[in-house]
Amino acid sequence: MSIELHTNDGRISITNEVIATIAGGAAIECYGIVGMASKSQIRDGIAEILRKENFSRGVVVRQEDNHLHIDMYIIVSYGTKISEVAHNVQSQVIYNLNQSLGLDIDSVNIYIQGVRVAKD
Amino acid sequence: MTVQTLDAKTFIQMVLAGARHLKNNADKIDALNVFPVPDGDTGTNMNLSMTSGANEVKKIANDDVSEVAQAFANGLLMGARGNSGVILSQIFRGFAKGIDNKKHLNANDLATAFDSGVKTAYKAVMKPVEGTILTVAHDAANQAVKVANREKDIVRMMEQVLQEAKSSLKRTPDLLPVLKEVGVVDSGGQGLVTIYEGFLAALKGEALPEEENEDITMDDMISAEHHKLAQDFMNTDDIEYGYCTEFMVKFEQDKLADHPFDETAFRDELSEHGDSLLVVASDDLVKVHIHAEYPGDVLTIGQRYGSLINMKIENMREQHTAIVGKEMEKRPKETKAAYGIVTVATGSGLKSLFESLGATVVIKGGQTMNPSTKDIAEAIEKANAQNIFVLPNNKNIVMAAEQAADIADANVAVVPTQTIPQGISALLAFHPDRNLQENKDMMDNAKMQVKSGQVTYAVRDTTIDGMTIEKGHFMGIADGKIKATHQDKMETARALLADMITEDDELLTILQGEETSDSEVKQLVDHVEKTYDDVEVEIHRGNQPIYAYIFSVE
Numbered sequence: 001m002s003i004e005l006h007t008n009d010g011r012i013s014i015t016n017e018v019i020a021t022i023a024g025g026a027a028i029e030c031y032g033i034v035g036m037a038s039k040s041q042i043r044d045g046i047a048e049i050l051r052k053e054n055f056s057r058g059v060v061v062r063q064e065d066n067h068l069h070i071d072m073y074i075i076v077s078y079g080t081k082i083s084e085v086a087h088n089v090q091s092q093v094i095y096n097l098n099q100s101l102g103l104d105i106d107s108v109n110i111y112i113q114g115v116r117v118a119k120d
Numbered sequence: 121m122t123v124q125t126l127d128a129k130t131f132i133q134m135v136l137a138g139a140r141h142l143k144n145n146a147d148k149i150d151a152l153n154v155f156p157v158p159d160g161d162t163g164t165n166m167n168l169s170m171t172s173g174a175n176e177v178k179k180i181a182n183d184d185v186s187e188v189a190q191a192f193a194n195g196l197l198m199g200a201r202g203n204s205g206v207i208l209s210q211i212f213r214g215f216a217k218g219i220d221n222k223k224h225l226n227a228n229d230l231a232t233a234f235d236s237g238v239k240t241a242y243k244a245v246m247k248p249v250e251g252t253i254l255t256v257a258h259d260a261a262n263q264a265v266k267v268a269n270r271e272k273d274i275v276r277m278m279e280q281v282l283q284e285a286k287s288s289l290k291r292t293p294d295l296l297p298v299l300k301e302v303g304v305v306d307s308g309g310q311g312l313v314t315i316y317e318g319f320l321a322a323l324k325g326e327a328l329p330e331e332e333n334e335d336i337t338m339d340d341m342i343s344a345e346h347h348k349l350a351q352d353f354m355n356t357d358d359i360e361y362g363y364c365t366e367f368m369v370k371f372e373q374d375k376l377a378d379h380p381f382d383e384t385a386f387r388d389e390l391s392e393h394g395d396s397l398l399v400v401a402s403d404d405l406v407k408v409h410i411h412a413e414y415p416g417d418v419l420t421i422g423q424r425y426g427s428l429i430n431m432k433i434e435n436m437r438e439q440h441t442a443i444v445g446k447e448m449e450k451r452p453k454e455t456k457a458a459y460g461i462v463t464v465a466t467g468s469g470l471k472s473l474f475e476s477l478g479a480t481v482v483i484k485g486g487q488t489m490n491p492s493t494k495d496i497a498e499a500i501e502k503a504n505a506q507n508i509f510v511l512p513n514n515k516n517i518v519m520a521a522e523q524a525a526d527i528a529d530a531n532v533a534v535v536p537t538q539t540i541p542q543g544i545s546a547l548l549a550f551h552p553d554r555n556l557q558e559n560k561d562m563m564d565n566a567k568m569q570v571k572s573g574q575v576t577y578a579v580r581d582t583t584i585d586g587m588t589i590e591k592g593h594f595m596g597i598a599d600g601k602i603k604a605t606h607q608d609k610m611e612t613a614r615a616l617l618a619d620m621i622t623e624d625d626e627l628l629t630i631l632q633g634e635e636t637s638d639s640e641v642k643q644l645v646d647h648v649e650k651t652y653d654d655v656e657v658e659i660h661r662g663n664q665p666i667y668a669y670i671f672s673v674e
Contacts (some may be wrong), residue, residue, distance in 0.1 A: 026156075028246045028247045029156065029247050029249050030156070030203070030245075031203050031206055031207050031210075031244065031245050031254075032206050032210075032244050032245065033245065033246055034243075034244065034245070034246050035246055077210075077243065077244030077245070079197070079210070079213055079240075079244070080197075080200070080206055080209070080210060080244055081197055081198070081200035081205075081206055081209060084200050084201060084202070084205065084206050085206055088202065088203045088206065091157050091159070092156050092157055092203075095156070095157040
């Protein structure tokens with residue numbers, strides 16, 4: 001699936017993968033996030049921290065009649081105010097997608113899949 | 121003055137001074153906010169986080185620095201707002217961890233605490249972005265560790281830590297390109313420097329005289345907040361419980377033996393004596409706030425458990441009468457004007473030009489320094505009129521202006537002017553005898569009749585609108601599009617005017633920039649008069665920064 005934009009000079013199509021990568025990139029720069037988790041964690045019951053090169057697997061882009069929704073599966077650091085971190089991710093993802101792709105996102109849903117306690 | 125050990129009392133003062141200093145500077149920090157999301161709220165968020173931390177610290181009655189730091193960290197965590205707030209909470213969580221179980225701190229301990237704070241803060245992020253509050257905290261902590269090796273005086277150490285924090289802050293634009301582009305330092309980093317400034321001031325004892333004041337204002341704010349409703353909806357006679365009573369009880373062991381303290385039972389008992397009850401208890405103190413009709417009874421109950429301290433009893437009926445009286449006095453005097461105009465400009469000349477044309481409030485701002493929604497909302501309030509026009513004069517400010525219009529009480533119409541010349545034209549079209557809609561239509565129309573041009577210099581190499589522009593060269597911009605570029609200012613101005621002026625145009629207004637000399641302007645005027653026969657030239661000294669010239673052609 002991809003998003004299509006029509007301009008005077010032609011058509012631009014952006015695949016969901018691109019959107020997921022940009023959203024993931026924005027999220028991991030966000031303070032308090034220690035990783036992205038695979039959305040399919042239910043299978044093995046343990047939130048698996050994804051490697052950098054495939055963190056887009058923790059992002060699901062959904063299109064519902066011209067509305068864009070993003071689900072993000074994240075792992076946060078223990079001892080942070082998690083609600084605020086999640087909120088920061090939302091605004092950062094929306095801002096970054098708007099800046100780089102000019103897309104308006106209708107919702108960014110955050111699924112906190114794990115809390116990691118930092119080692120001393 | 122040398123300080124070799126830092127005790128809990130001093131540390132509390134440091135935290136409070138840091139919070140107060142941050143609060144005073146929150147607006148300035150908001151203005152710097154461009155990263156990660158340029159929404160202009162860093163100062164506000166950090167202030168809210170810090171206030172929450174400081175409030176926890178105020179509740180502490182303990183001699184251990186570690187306890188104070190722990191309370192501070194908890195308060196920050198609970199109140200963390202925004203990215204910078206979350207980071208701040210982590211820095212001080214690590215800080216508190218670094219001084220576990222210490223009663224006092226020497227210079228070495230403090231350095232360890234700073235270092236531990238930074239280490240913890242970096243652990244909570246997968247991909248730290250440098251050139252932010254993290255970098256400033258990191259550089260400052262490194263300096264602390266380095267200095268603590270030879271310096272035993274905490275004041276001198278903190279001086280050097282602050283100095284390094286400041287230089288680190290100055291370097292943030294080199295690390296984070298978006299900061300450089302906009303020409304600001306990192307807002308979160310600025311916030312941290314501000315807090316450290318407060319720390320140092322308290323260490324030196326410079327801010328201490330104001331300390332008591334702050335306590336009162338904080339309390340007053342809380343009281344004012346919950347008394348406000350009463351004033352709006354009540355008659356003085358309707359106040360059932362007449363005395364706002366606040367006190368603390370310091371527990372005494374022999375009294376506790378007779379009357380063991382149970383917070384819930386204590387609260388229940390007090391609640392029968394009044395309303396607006398707040399009870400906060402710790403191991404050796406309980407703080408009470410209540411509105412009661414017989415404050416003496418309440419104090420007696422408290423006295424069963426220990427001795428009373430910090431008592432404050434106020435007669436709310438008296439206060440209410442005074443406030444209502446004041447309101448009565450104030451209101452008839454301040455008859456609101458029919459119209460007010462709020463606009464945005466930078467430069468002393470532009471400000472007085474707009475004022476002379478009838479603007480009620482001119483907000484300082486423009487390119488690279490957009491006023492926030494809050495600034496505009498405050499200006500609307502200040503204009504104090506029934507109908508208010510907002511002329512943002514910059515396309516990046518239009519949205520903030522519209523948001524401000526939404527939340528304002530008055531009738532507010534935004535005329536979305538995108539440039540200073542559009543703002544001037546719109547203002548000239550305003551007529552107080554017409555109604556709001558007619559005026560808005562006229563102003564909307566007027567702003568379209570004028571062509572706006574600006575001459576400024578490029579901050580970096582770039583290619584826009586098919587033109588290659590080198591850093592340091594001048595660009596001529598007509599209504600948002602770059603039309604001319606040249607290394608010479610005069611050449612750029614001429615080329616821009618050649619693009620803008622057509623046969624139908626009659627008037628060129630030149631707004632002279634801060635850094636533009638009179639002789640340059642004269643040269644340009646000579647050129648225009650020679651080249652364009654039918655065009656009259658008008659010159660105003662706008663003293664605007666960034667733009668050497670602003671042209672208005674109509």
